[in-house]
Amino acid sequence: MATTRRTGQDRVPPHPDITTITLQQVLEALVDPVRRHIVGELYSARQDLSCGTIDLPVSKSTATHHFNVLREAGLIHQYYAGTSRMNGLRRDEIDAAFPGLLRALVAGRGD
Amino acid sequence: MATTRRTGQDRVPPHPDITTITLQQVLEALVDPVRRHIVGELYSARQDLSCGTIDLPVSKSTATHHFNVLREAGLIHQYYAGTSRMNGLRRDEIDAAFPGLLRALVAGRGD
Numbered sequence: 001m002a003t004t005r006r007t008g009q010d011r012v013p014p015h016p017d018i019t020t021i022t023l024q025q026v027l028e029a030l031v032d033p034v035r036r037h038i039v040g041e042l043y044s045a046r047q048d049l050s051c052g053t054i055d056l057p058v059s060k061s062t063a064t065h066h067f068n069v070l071r072e073a074g075l076i077h078q079y080y081a082g083t084s085r086m087n088g089l090r091r092d093e094i095d096a097a098f099p100g101l102l103r104a105l106v107a108g109r110g111d
Numbered sequence: 112m113a114t115t116r117r118t119g120q121d122r123v124p125p126h127p128d129i130t131t132i133t134l135q136q137v138l139e140a141l142v143d144p145v146r147r148h149i150v151g152e153l154y155s156a157r158q159d160l161s162c163g164t165i166d167l168p169v170s171k172s173t174a175t176h177h178f179n180v181l182r183e184a185g186l187i188h189q190y191y192a193g194t195s196r197m198n199g200l201r202r203d204e205i206d207a208a209f210p211g212l213l214r215a216l217v218a219g220r221g222d
Binding site: 027033100 | 144
């Protein structure tokens with residue numbers, strides 16, 4: 001008997017439209033140094049990265065929480081590639097909505 | 112008998128050297144919408160403003176707290192002109208330490 005298999009798309013919650021995101025939401029997401037580190041890694045990599053690729057000083061469940069906050073703030077999109085949850089920076093959309101913000105935060109001195 | 116009169120300089124606490132300020136401190140100061148509004152007003156005004164000039168939706172003591180946080184984060188300098196506490200944005204120093212950050216935050220859409 002065939003089992004129902006959920007697709008990757010089913011497993012990733014919806015992403016907000018960037019036009020609904022406020023600067024306040026973006027800053028609340030990026031004031032956290034772990035989340036800023038994730039965004040910095042994606043910014044530098046210039047490619048999508050799986051959650052496990054980004055070295056973080058927190059537990060896996062805490063890391064998952066941080067990735068979720070970033071997705072809910074419109075900063076990253078998430079999808080599955082096989083069993084890996086992939087993360088991509090929504091760079092063009094963010095740059096259009098908040099010009100210069102990403103670069104200023106990623107280029108910023110220290111954490 | 113002459114009374115000892117405190118000068119304005121005595122009454123304003125010291126200001127941090129901008130080189131000791133981290134992006135984390137600046138973001139923690141600017142994630143608050145009231146503090147971001149103060150910085151936005153100083154940025155637009157391009158001149159120093161007294162505390163009372165900036166219309167804020169909070170009590171006077173809360174406003175004083177917000178100005179203090181901004182001073183401690185290296186974002187504004189404060190001094191007295193008569194009985195008015197004046198506030199100036201440390202724009203050049205912040206721009207040098209965190210290029211593009213102020214403009215990105217002030218130009219940002221919504222609060």
